[in-house]
Amino acid sequence: MEAIIAWADAWPMGGLIKAALGIIAGVVSLIAAGIGVRAAIVNLNRQHQAKLIQDQTLWSGAVSDFTKDDITRALKHYVTPDCSQTDPANSADIRRSAGIREQVVKVVDRFISDSENRHLLVLADTGMGKTSFCLNYLAHRNRQRRSDQPLSCAVIPLGRPDAIRKIRRIPNPADTVLLLDAFDEDIKAIDDSDARLAELLGAASEFGTVIVTCRSQFFKNDLSIPTRTGVAVVRPRRAGLAREYLLETLYLLPFTxxxxxxxxxxxxxxxxxxxxxxxxxxxxxxxxxxxxxxxxxxxxxxxxxxxxxxxIQELFDLYRFMTSEWLEREASWIEPEVLTAVSKKLAVFIYTSRKHRATDRVSLAELHKIAQSLNVPEDRWNHLSSRSLLNRDSQGNIKFSHRSIMEFYFVLAAIDSDSRCFRTFWSDFMRELFVSWGNSEVGSQGLDRAREILAKDLSSIGLSPLSEPLDGPRDLTARAFLQKPTRRQRRISDAWRADSIKLLRHANVHHRVIEDAEFGLIWEVPHLSDYDTDEIQIIQSSYVQMARSGMGKRLASKAQFASLLEAEANLDIELIMRETLYWLGDRIGSRNPIVVSVSAEPIKRGDIKLLGQMGIRDRDGLPVWAYQVPTQPDGFAKKVPIVSAIPMLVSETDNETRRTLHRMSPGELKAYLDGLNLADEVIGVESAN
Structure with missing residues (x-):
């Protein structure tokens, strides 16, 4: 600015120029000041709204579990997300999820006013703003009402043991929108989600609208998401409408x-x-x-x-950065190392005792007991700031500011060898943090500890699959099938891959059982070097024989077959015979099956048609060749392939079956596999051509 003034002084009309510059600077300053004042007014208004909401609803229990600071933080800088009826997790890139998007507040308003149903389930991933939505929707309803009307909205967190009692205390239920937040944190829901949902909706049956929020990963798949409420429709029904209200579903979407x-x-x-x-x-x-x-x-x-x-690229590092900023803010009254140690102990205590305590909060007495072993005086906890990640609720209990913060400290405790962490089932987000640790800035330094954890029975604590499951068999074009499989968005560190694969046992001379904890797969691999000539003819099967067998396992997909090649390289044993045909579950178009071979050159036979190389190779650099199996006439109406090849069978076994497999003796495992043996199930086994 001084240089501009000096330049202006050199001109004959320098005084006028300086005056003009002064006016412009003054105008800009006034505009900036005006915007600053407006921002300050908006911020004060949000704080006033938060206090007003709390004051007006505290007596009724409508938001009694939230402090003014909780509400203020939820309202500050809030951007209303969009929603969809389609799960964004089904998109290859969740940031670009397909489907119709619409602002969630508008959709919920329309649901309340127009829908035949009264119950809505709002699903979203961790940290996507489910609780913030609840509090901001309450503020939205508060702004819409007249000053002489009572507040017609209430938010009840379900991570508390007295949720139903609080539901029943809310006045004017018929005119109230009830938001039940965090169904996934309800201890009874973890044990039996259907029964608990029916109990909650039964207690809230008199409310005009009931909205339940939940983590989307809480339900195993789309089919397990509940659609029935058990709440009977008592008003006159139009023809064709159900006798009970249905539970409609919305998904919060990532920001555009x-x-x-x-x-x-x-x-x-x-x-x-x-x-x-x-x-x-x-x-x-x-x-x-x-x-x-x-x-x-x-x-x-x-x-x-x-x-x-x-x-920062990794989720684990983002949480590490968040908590390090908190530790710095609190450093004036407690050493960061001590606060970290207390937080880890507290996180493990809350998570492992959640079933019998039925809450994610602790009393001050419980916190003092946990901190006592670390020589932290009782009066220290009076210093917790309003921006703390560990703070007080409206009843004076201590809680983590977000469930994911507690899960982060639980994972830190597991990495630091707290044995209690391996006697309980981990949440999906804990598993995601654990995998992210392996890819993080500090993960490479903890490789020995990672190997110790990977050597455990991961299925018993919910850590398998570690990565995103692989695509199953699909109907593809020849060109799409030959493309190299794309790398999944979430995968474990390359340094972990070898330790994520276990050869369970040589169960019998004909099978090897391999567990791939990264993708949650169990392979029962027949190995032809263990067979004599006649037995090889039996285990080779035509497509018709496999269809007739009614086998419990399914054929592997292209991506799953590629993962078995990875397993072979990491175990350093031969699992797949070279120069041999294997059935896969994928098809060209919707009818022609596929066989593959691992060989230096393609196998030349008249009953198969070469498609080309698949873009993957084995540990020795041999390519994988794919072949289309032409169909042949069978009677008048059907066309079936008659080529014989070895079925490549894989199962995505549930956690309980995985635990059973790990406990089996060699004899028990042999009997189990014999019961699944394809050759024993084939009706009218034929010799290979």
Whole structure:
């Protein structure tokens, strides 16, 4: 500015120029000040709304489990997400999930006013803003009502043992929208989700609308998501309508680029000092780190990441950064190492005792007992700040500010060899954090500890599959089938791969049983070197024989076959015979089956048609060749392939069966596999051609 003034002084009309510059600077300052005042007013208004909501509803129990700080944080910088009736997790890139998007508040308003049903299930991944949605929807309803009307909305967290008692205390249920938050944290729901949901909806049967939020991973698959409420329709029904209300489902979606820009603009307004440049850095970070857009909760880390110039890729490192900032804020009254140790012990205590305590909160007395072994005085906990990741609820109990923070410290405790962590079933998010640790900045330093954990029975604690499950058999074009399998979004560290594969036992001379904990697969691999000539003819089967066998296992897909080649390389034993045909479950079009071979050159036979190389190779560099099996006439109406090849069988066994397999003696495992042996099940076994 001084240089501009000096330049203006050199001109004959320098005085006028300086005056004009002064006016322009004054106008810009006034505009910036006006915007700053407006932002301050908006912030004060949010705080006032939070206090108003709490004051007006505390007596009725409508938000009695939330403090004013909880509500203020939920309202501050809030960007309303979109929703869809399609699960975004089914998209290859969750950030670009397909389907019709619409703002969730508008959809819920329309559901309340127009739907024949009264019950709605809102599903979303960890950190996608389920609780923030509940509190902001309550604020939305509060803004819509007249001053002489009572508040017609209530939020009850289900991670508390007295949820049903609080539901029954809420007045005017027929005119109230009831939001039941975090069904996945309800201890009774973990044991029996259907029975608990029926109990909750029965207790809330008089409410005008009931909305339940839950982690999407809580349900095993789409078929296990409940659709019935058990609440009878008592009003007159139109023809064709069900006798009970149905449970409709919505999914919260990751932010769009426009929504992320809106959030960044609120965090880094252009008129603030360095606002534009910091906003640009924040946008670049979000573009490079998928977790920031998939989990809006983590967007709150942007100011710190931009300030420190950090470029973090892994989920584990994002949580490590979040907790390190907290430790620095609290360092004036407690050493970071001590607070970390207390947090780990507290997380393990809360998670492992959740069934008999039925809550994710602890009393001050329980916290003091946990901290006593670390010589932390009782009065220290009075210093917890409002921005703490460990804070008090409205009853004075201590809780982690978000369930995922507790899960992060649980995983830290497991990495640090707390044996209690391996006597309980882990959540899906814990598994995701554990896998992310292996790919993180510090994961490479803990390789020995990772190998110790991978050597455990991972299925017994819910850690298998470690990575995203592989695609099963599909109908493909020849070109698509030959393409190299794409790398999944979430995979374990390459350094972990060998330790994620176990050769369970040589159960009998004909089978080898391999467990692939990364993808949650169990292979029963027939090995032809263990057979004599006549037995080889028996285990080779035509497509018709496999169809007639009614086998309990299914044929492997292309991606699963590629993972078996990986397993072979890591175990350093031969699992797949070379120069031999194997059936896969994929088909060309919707009718022609596929066989493959691992061989230096394609196998030349008149009953198969070469498709080409699949783009994958074995440990010795031999290519995998794919062949289409032409169909042949069988009677007048059917066409079936008559080529004989070895069935490549795989199972995605449930956790209970995996645990049973691990406990079996060699004799028991042999009997189990003999019962699944394809050759024993084939009706009218024929010799190979």
């Amino acid at each position: 680029p426009q929504q992320i820009n809106r959030y960044i603009s609120r965090q880094f307004p252009w008129w603030s000092w360095g606002g534009s440049s910091r906003a640009a850095k924040a946008r670049a970070l979000v573009a490079d780190v998928p977790e920031l857009s998939v989990r809006p909760m983590l967007l709150a880390l942007l100011p710190g990441l931009v300030r420190e110039g950090r470029h």
